[in-house]
Amino acid sequence: MTTNDGLRLRSVTAEQILDSRGHPTLQVQVVTDDGASFSGSAPAGASTGDHEARELRDGGSDFGGRGVTNAVTLVADQVEPLLTGTKWVTLDDIDGALYRLDGTGRFAKIGANTAVAVSIACARAFAHQQRIPLHEWISDQLGTTPVMPVPHFNVVNGGAHAANGLAFQEFLVAPTGARDISDAVQMGAEIYAALEAELRSRFGSLGVGDEGGFAPDTDDENQVLDTIMRSIERAGLTPGLNVRLALDAAANSFYDGKYYRLHGRWRSADDLLARYVDLAANYPIWSIEDPFDESDRNAWHDIMDRLGDRVQILGDDIFVTDAARIRAGAKEEIANAALIKPNQIGTVTQTFEALRTAREVGFRTMISHRSGETLDTFIADLAVGAGTGQIKAGAPARGERVAKYNRLTRLHKLYPQLGYAQWWTD
Numbered sequence: 140m141t142t143n144d145g146l147r148l149r150s151v152t153a154e155q156i157l158d159s160r161g162h163p164t165l166q167v168q169v170v171t172d173d174g175a176s177f178s179g180s181a182p183a184g185a186s187t188g189d190h191e192a193r194e195l196r197d198g199g200s201d202f203g204g205r206g207v208t209n210a211v212t213l214v215a216d217q218v219e220p221l222l223t224g225t226k227w228v229t230l231d232d233i234d235g236a237l238y239r240l241d242g243t244g245r246f247a248k249i250g251a252n253t254a255v256a257v258s259i260a261c262a263r264a265f266a267h268q269q270r271i272p273l274h275e276w277i278s279d280q281l282g283t284t285p286v287m288p289v290p291h292f293n294v295v296n297g298g299a300h301a302a303n304g305l306a307f308q309e310f311l312v313a314p315t316g317a318r319d320i321s322d323a324v325q326m327g328a329e330i331y332a333a334l335e336a337e338l339r340s341r342f343g344s345l346g347v348g349d350e351g352g353f354a355p356d357t358d359d360e361n362q363v364l365d366t367i368m369r370s371i372e373r374a375g376l377t378p379g380l381n382v383r384l385a386l387d388a389a390a391n392s393f394y395d396g397k398y399y400r401l402h403g404r405w406r407s408a409d410d411l412l413a414r415y416v417d418l419a420a421n422y423p424i425w426s427i428e429d430p431f432d433e434s435d436r437n438a439w440h441d442i443m444d445r446l447g448d449r450v451q452i453l454g455d456d457i458f459v460t461d462a463a464r465i466r467a468g469a470k471e472e473i474a475n476a477a478l479i480k481p482n483q484i485g486t487v488t489q490t491f492e493a494l495r496t497a498r499e500v501g502f503r504t505m506i507s508h509r510s511g512e513t514l515d516t517f518i519a520d521l522a523v524g525a526g527t528g529q530i531k532a533g534a535p536a537r538g539e540r541v542a543k544y545n546r547l548t549r550l551h552k553l554y555p556q557l558g559y560a561q562w563w564t565d
């Protein structure tokens with residue numbers, strides 16, 4: 140049984156912490172009237188969509204590592220007085236108050252980093268106040284059935300996340316045929332270890348990218364995908380049977396307004412589409428994210444025509460977790476799935492709106508981390524509670540990435556009745 144007598148906050152405080160890139164970001168603590176304390180922190184993207192909600196950072200250069208001391212001050216001067224001394228019945232009320240305090244519609248004044256950290260901390264406080272686990276509180280809000288998501292491990296990094304020649308940003312492995320999340324995490328870790336050995340013998344020295352995936356010195360996607368396929372087999376698994384592949388091209392980052400830069404040459408959208416068709420025919424790629432620039436909507440439409448019946452065409456920069464953009468995208472038939480990143484839109488309530496809209500229009504959803512991350516594990520509970528069946532949180536290595544996968548393992552241990560998602564069709 141759950142109760143909702145309203146939530147009272149005693150304090151709302153913030154501090155500047157570092158994210159996984161060593162850039163400053165914001166961590167917020169809320170203390171409820173019974174003395175319990177909950178935190179939330181803001182991640183940060185490197186390959187961002189033009190319409191993402193804005194971050195609040197200190198003045199100065201354009202360096203993404205600029206501080207957030209003014210956001211810390213804003214929490215003390217404006218957010219804490221706003222949120223304390225009132226009884227809050229829903230998170231919607233709190234998030235609405237933040238939205239109105241900002242007044243710009245895209246958090247240009249108080250910052251989506253401020254909003255998301257406060258909103259996540261308050262979501263945790265609501266779950267506590269109703270004496271239910273966070274994932275269950277989330278599923279109550281959404282009317283969904285909780286399920287363990289299939290983790291999509293980003294094992295090779297390129298694009299804006301690595302200093303190599305790969306245009307595509309992410310090469311992911313998804314253990315769709317795992318028994319449960321622990322089995323899936325183990326499969327991810329074994330593939331990652333096998334891949335390291337394969338890449339070392341091929342390339343000698345080996346870097347890693349922002350999300351903990353390897354960053355081999357190549358610009359050849361086939362070479363990367365062949366090596367991943369070998370690593371899956373080396374780990375004793377079968378590509379296409381128990382492990383599927385996914386790509387995030389993040390094509391905004393190699394588009395000049397007309398052409399796409401691939402292998403040192405400028406190519407048309409049609410050429411790039413032919414490349415995707417070829418890759419999907421030759422590898423068990425089940426999902427392609429941001430295949431084209433967010434403005435190149437005709438090309439999105441074309442890829443839906445060619446591959447949409449068998450491949451998930453997943454919009455990230457094009458939808459930015461915005462319910463209205465997802466709805467428009469469905470109407471235009473330019474995608475069949477939406478990536479969900481709470482800090483792209485600003486609050487947990489708006490994230491829920493995006494999830495509800497995606498469900499309404501028949502889109503699948505994948506919950507996602509950002510390339511600049513903290514140890515916050517909210518997205519793991521969100522993926523379970525929202526029942527999306529899919530999450531990506533980087534490589535199965537590096538603290539800020541494994542924090543999310545380890546949280547899933549913990550939830551599996553605590554709530555063994557939660558099933559492992561089974562959304563694939565064959």
Ligand SMILES: C=C(OP(=O)(O)O)C(=O)O
Pocket residue numbers: 183184185186187308387389455507508509510511
């Ligand atoms: C996680 C991603 O990267 P970033 O956080 O840099 O936007 C992505 O593009 O899906």
Ligand SMILES: [Mg+2]
Pocket residue numbers: 387389428429455456478
């Ligand atoms: Mg993306």
